[in-house]
Amino acid sequence: MVRRCLIPLVLALALAWGQEPAPAPAPTVPPVAPVGPSPAPAAVTPPAPAVEPSSTVQDDATRVSILGYHDFSESLPETAMRIRTSKFRKQMEAIKQLGLTVISLDDYLAWKRGEKSLPERCVLLTLDDGWKSVYTDAFPVLKEFGYPFSLYLYKNYVDGGGKALSTVMIQEMIKSGASIGSHSVTHPFPGDVKSRVKKGADALDAYLRSEMGESQRFLESKFNRKVNTYAYPGGFHLEEMFKLADEFKYVSLFTVIPGKVKRSTPDKTTPRYMILGNYDKVFEMATSFRDGGAAPGSGVVGVPASTPVPVSPQAGEVVNSRLPLISVDLVTIADLDPATLVMKVAGFGEVPALFDPASKRLSWRVNRKLRQSSCQVSVSWKDTHGKPPEIPLRWSFSIDKDAAYLPEDAQ
Numbered sequence: 180m181v182r183r184c185l186i187p188l189v190l191a192l193a194l195a196w197g198q199e200p201a202p203a204p205a206p207t208v209p210p211v212a213p214v215g216p217s218p219a220p221a222a223v224t225p226p227a228p229a230v231e232p233s234s235t236v237q238d239d240a241t242r243v244s245i246l247g248y249h250d251f252s253e254s255l256p257e258t259a260m261r262i263r264t265s266k267f268r269k270q271m272e273a274i275k276q277l278g279l280t281v282i283s284l285d286d287y288l289a290w291k292r293g294e295k296s297l298p299e300r301c302v303l304l305t306l307d308d309g310w311k312s313v314y315t316d317a318f319p320v321l322k323e324f325g326y327p328f329s330l331y332l333y334k335n336y337v338d339g340g341g342k343a344l345s346t347v348m349i350q351e352m353i354k355s356g357a358s359i360g361s362h363s364v365t366h367p368f369p370g371d372v373k374s375r376v377k378k379g380a381d382a383l384d385a386y387l388r389s390e391m392g393e394s395q396r397f398l399e400s401k402f403n404r405k406v407n408t409y410a411y412p413g414g415f416h417l418e419e420m421f422k423l424a425d426e427f428k429y430v431s432l433f434t435v436i437p438g439k440v441k442r443s444t445p446d447k448t449t450p451r452y453m454i455l456g457n458y459d460k461v462f463e464m465a466t467s468f469r470d471g472g473a474a475p476g477s478g479v480v481g482v483p484a485s486t487p488v489p490v491s492p493q494a495g496e497v498v499n500s501r502l503p504l505i506s507v508d509l510v511t512i513a514d515l516d517p518a519t520l521v522m523k524v525a526g527f528g529e530v531p532a533l534f535d536p537a538s539k540r541l542s543w544r545v546n547r548k549l550r551q552s553s554c555q556v557s558v559s560w561k562d563t564h565g566k567p568p569e570i571p572l573r574w575s576f577s578i579d580k581d582a583a584y585l586p587e588d589a590q
């Protein structure tokens with residue numbers, strides 16, 4: 180069964196956005212995460228992000244960028260989750276040209292444990308879900324470059340027929356050095372998980388135990404390989420999963436929050452860049468180590484996020500006004516139903532943003548001085564068929580603290 184996963188997260192990092200666009204037979208409304216700490220009403224209230232303590236392992240100069248891919252095709256249209264095979268090849272070439280070292284999962288884990296040193300700029304390649312095109316399209320490219328990679332498989336899609344990888348294909352890739360990790364049993368939506376949350380702790384535990392434990396047992400016995408890493412479907416995670424991760428001895432669990440990994444980066448919420456087939460900026464950020472490494476000791480991992488459509492102020496931008504104009508350029512959105520547009524701003528909830536049909540721009544002027552040093556915005560819509568965008572639009576920008584002292588008319 181192919182499941183769609185399009186999962187907003189409430190991020191511990193104000194500047195992050197995460198999504199895992201995924202196999203999608205049925206249009207499903209993704210839950211809209213409330214932005215920031217505001218009490219703004221939202222369709223679904225995700226649980227608070229669980230916080231885990233940092234590792235005690237000493238940091239070194241190494242930064243690892245974990246890249247996440249899904250589906251590949253040379254002929255089908257590019258989407259967030261499906262990248263053109265030739266573009267993927269160009270990206271692998273770029274990694275080589277940039278002098279980045281592609282490491283294996285084993286090397287990554289050994290480095291994380293403090294048992295191995297790595298070059299300063301490393302890349303770990305992960306491929307989620309188990310699409311057949313991983314074997315037909317990506318694998319030949321990865322072999323050509325000699326890059327190790329890891330497959331994150333969910334039990335119900337292995338041998339799923341059609342577009343799914345078969346056991347034989349997976350075995351062949353493992354023989355060539357691929358690692359495997361768990362991506363659950365059913366690839367649940369956040370809504371699926373949340374419905375279990377409502378049924379109580381026991382129901383939730385049984386459910387998560389199956390998703391995380393049964394998938395591990397299945398993969399280990401089928402492929403005779405140790406499975407001790409987990410990619411949260413859609414990046415969605417709950418604190419309850421952390422305890423089970425310990426129980427099942429998962430040592431690294433991957434989110435979809437972009438950012439570079441340091442040795443001290445907490446292992447249960449490992450950042451990962453989901454590389455989008457129709458938006459090259461994420462790959463550029465993932466392979467840029469200038470801004471993404473975070474200053475040593477800053478405790479900050481991650482880079483300013485980017486957005487799938489132009490926004491203003493831009494993601495990560497620092498503005499000097501506490502009353503900025505927030506706008507989104509939606510000209511590239513096909514079949515947009517303007518009546519469904521909703522803008523939410525942290526601290527304000529849903530705001531009366533105006534849509535200009537001529538320019539296809541949605542905008543709203545902040546009408547009460549922003550007091551926080553950062554401001555989170557989300558914009559949602561549906562197309563004329565009632566389908567929400569594949570990529571939820573969320574971003575945040577920062578407010579220059581000095582600007583907070585300027586008189587109102589100076590802004």
Ligand SMILES: [Zn+2]
Nearest residue numbers: 307308412413
């Ligand atoms: Zn997935």
